[in-house]
Amino acid sequence: MRRRAPLRRPALARTAPFLSALAATALLLTACGTEHAGTGNTGAGTAESPSPVQVDDPGKDGVRITSLTLPSTSPPTSPSPPTSPSPTRSYSVSADSLDPGADSGIMATYEVTNKGTETLTYWVVFTFMSGDGAAVAAQSATVRDVGPGKTVRGRVQVGELPPAAPRVTQAKVLEVTKVPASEAPADPGTCPASGIRVSADKGDAAMGLRVVGLHLDNCGTRDYTVEGYPLLELLDSDLKPVDGIKILDGSNEISTGAGPDNQPRPVTLSPGESAIASLVWRNTTESGTPVNAPYVRVRAKAGADPVTVTPHLDLGTTGKLGVRPWEKAER
Known part of the structure; x- marks a missing residue:
């Protein structure tokens, strides 16, 4: 089943931390x-x-x-800089x-x-x-x-x-x-007023297959239930919607290399528990213009505040993105 999930952005949102620096602190x-x-x-x-x-x-x-x-x-102890450029060092x-x-x-x-x-x-x-x-x-x-x-x-x-x-x-x-x-991320160790923290991990890439995990943490004081797939809006570098990409329920149409798709079901998170969903795509480039979507605006479910994460989707010319349903994460 294919779907498009257009979103309307409300006035208030939270998102989880992004950004991994190249160095230390x-x-x-x-x-x-x-x-x-x-x-x-x-x-x-x-x-x-x-x-x-x-x-x-x-x-x-x-x-x-x-x-x-x-x-x-x-x-x-510092050696003298070399006289010729060394861009790879x-x-x-x-x-x-x-x-x-x-x-x-x-x-x-x-x-x-x-x-x-x-x-x-x-x-x-x-x-x-x-x-x-x-x-x-x-x-x-x-x-x-x-x-x-x-x-x-x-x-x-x-x-x-x-x-x-x-x-x-x-x-x-x-x-x-x-x-x-x-829509900015909550600081590490803090909890948004909604009690729900959303983030994207660094992902995994192998032979052109990309998988990025979306994480949903219940950092509040009440149970939180989600069912099915997170709702997504792909955004370009100017935070404008990216058109022409099919957002698919499940990842089997992209690849079976990310594992089987489980059927969506209700997931209730007690305080301190987490759920995970995955974005799956290939960066294959053939004819046409490659599409990049550095930002993804995410709703954990219909009616939830939008959260903007930055997985930097390099979708190539494939024209599709697979989304796997929420599942409770192992502690």
Whole structure:
């Protein structure tokens, strides 16, 4: 059975956290109007107190770096940057490797300007690079509730770097994702007023088959029941509806490689319980123009508040997306 599930967006919604940064820690910034935020972890690993240098950064989607603070001297263990470009070489820092008492002394200040007409929440990934342009580290920031015409300022700090990492000399805005603030994700460990938290995982890809899980958590105090399939609206990079894609009940028409489709049935979640549904598609590209839908607006069921997640659907020219029904997740 095939269906289209058009949605009308209400004034208030919640969505679950998205964004996985390339590196270690994430800076969380909640702000309205113009505001400044710090990151901590300052000064422990530098030989001298560095001064910020102004950066002429055109930025991306209203986000730009305004200054970059670098150590006055290179760490003794850092090799000299190679003289020829090495675009494939990169370094990253895991959260487990960070020493909260150590600091590379590298910090960028940034500003987010909302040039739109509605309040937005932003997720930003910043990349810090060596002189030859190779990525050395990345950090992410969540900037909430930026009103129309407003600017929010903050900073991201690299923290500790591996001893073999080359010296950072530049930084840029790598990626910007933004959604209406009324549909923005709840912070980790928090619960929306609805008592229901929706999120999308990072997914799995093999031989062109893509599977992304939608997660529904009852973080409230009452039972919550869903039945059947989540209702979806596919959105482009401007948060406009994507047309021409068939949203299918089940995934068998896409592939049997994701496992059999179970029949939809009522699922009642007690507080603390979760359910999962899956999006299944192929990114095959043949004749025609490939379709990408970076955003998906989700309703857990009819009448539920919409939640915008960012699975970045690369649908190729297949023209269809399979949706598997809600099932209770194992604890």
